[in-house]
Amino acid sequence: MQETISDxxxxxxxxxxxxxxxxxxxxxxxxxxxxxKDVLSISKKTNSQGIQFSEYDESGNCIACKNCxxxxxxxxxxxxxxxxxx
Amino acid sequence: xxxxxxxxxxLIMKRPDSMFEMKNHxxxxxxxxIIHNMLGECIDELGVQENTILVAPVGCAVMAFLYFKMDGCxxxxxxxxAVATGIKRVHPDKIVLAYQGDGDLLAIGMAETIHxxxxxxxxxxxxxxxxxxxxTGGQMAPTTLPGQRTKTTPKGRNTSTEGFPIKACELINTxxxxxxxxxxxxxxVPNIRKTKRALKKALENQIEKRGYSFxxxxxxxxxxxxxxxVDGTKWLEESMIPAFPLGNFRDRGAE
Numbered sequence: 001m002q003e004t005i006s007d008x009x010x011x012x013x014x015x016x017x018x019x020x021x022x023x024x025x026x027x028x029x030x031x032x033x034x035x036x037k038d039v040l041s042i043s044k045k046t047n048s049q050g051i052q053f054s055e056y057d058e059s060g061n062c063i064a065c066k067n068c069x070x071x072x073x074x075x076x077x078x079x080x081x082x083x084x085x086x
Numbered sequence: 087x088x089x090x091x092x093x094x095x096x097l098i099m100k101r102p103d104s105m106f107e108m109k110n111h112x113x114x115x116x117x118x119x120i121i122h123n124m125l126g127e128c129i130d131e132l133g134v135q136e137n138t139i140l141v142a143p144v145g146c147a148v149m150a151f152l153y154f155k156m157d158g159c160x161x162x163x164x165x166x167x168a169v170a171t172g173i174k175r176v177h178p179d180k181i182v183l184a185y186q187g188d189g190d191l192l193a194i195g196m197a198e199t200i201h202x203x204x205x206x207x208x209x210x211x212x213x214x215x216x217x218x219x220x221x222t223g224g225q226m227a228p229t230t231l232p233g234q235r236t237k238t239t240p241k242g243r244n245t246s247t248e249g250f251p252i253k254a255c256e257l258i259n260t261x262x263x264x265x266x267x268x269x270x271x272x273x274x275v276p277n278i279r280k281t282k283r284a285l286k287k288a289l290e291n292q293i294e295k296r297g298y299s300f301x302x303x304x305x306x307x308x309x310x311x312x313x314x315x316v317d318g319t320k321w322l323e324e325s326m327i328p329a330f331p332l333g334n335f336r337d338r339g340a341e
Binding site for chain 1: 097101120123319
């Protein structure tokens with residue numbers, strides 16, 4: 001993803017992204033109501049155990065608030081924040 | 087759009103360094119995982135991973151030491167405060183965590199719990215309250231709410247024959263020795279953050295050798311409550327919090 005800093009400083013652009021490990025996710029869905037931007041949902045795909053995992057809508061407006069990672073009982077979610085490169 | 091203003095991705099939240107990268111054995115939506123993660127973060131922030139010994143109970147958290155990169159010990163059912171007392175007296179420089187569930191702490195281990203608190207042992211007790219016996223399949227626990235249906239109270243807990251839920255924080259608050267008593271919950275993000283703050287204070291009390299700290303955490307058990315994980319958080323908020331009011335009961339460390 002090659003955006004410029006001007007894109008993320010505008011209010012519309014995403015400020016970060018969650019990375020969900022589908023093999024660790026158990027599909028409990030606790031992250032979904034915790035998200036203030038509603039960018040998470042239960043996927044139609046399944047992982048190797050047949051569990052429908054949580055997934056991030058790539059077009060979503062993640063603000064890197066970390067709520068989903070805090071709520072996740074498995075800590076299957078890592079949060080990446082977009083910062084300016086030196 | 088100059089080339090030196092490109093953005094990069096910075097990792098700001100991941101699994102705590104003191105925890106293994108593995109899937110835990112808890113049911114989907116269980117609060118134990120959240121409490122483990124908060125505990126791991128507190129241990130990382132305080133930098134005490136090398137010096138910490140976790141005493142695991144009998145109950146759902148019986149394998150808790152598998153998930154932490156630290157020493158652990160398994161205690162007989164209910165005897166976690168007794169085992170933790172022994173470890174702490176032999177190794178006074180180590181941080182000893184007693185991690186217990188409600189059946190363990192309040193039913194079988196009531197005597198050990200009360201006397202360890204009364205002696206003011208310099209340990210940190212983390213009490214996970216989910217209103218039933220989770221591991222054995224959802225039987226009535228001392229913390230089961232009046233009218234709550236469990237495997238052994240299929241018509242709901244009848245207070246005339248089965249009594250009332252025991253409030254652990256209020257009970258321990260009658261004793262002189264404990265220095266920190268707080269009840270928190272993990273049903274939503276603000277309360278999870280408060281839980282982390284309480285756990286950190288409890289650990290700091292032990293590091294500063296102030297004495298006994300007790301943190302009760304209300305946790306979800308959606309499998310045995312018979313509901314979806316998200317409904318479990320709502321049930322906790324609507325039913326458990328009125329019966330077990332959240333808040334700090336004692337904080338002598340701050341005085």
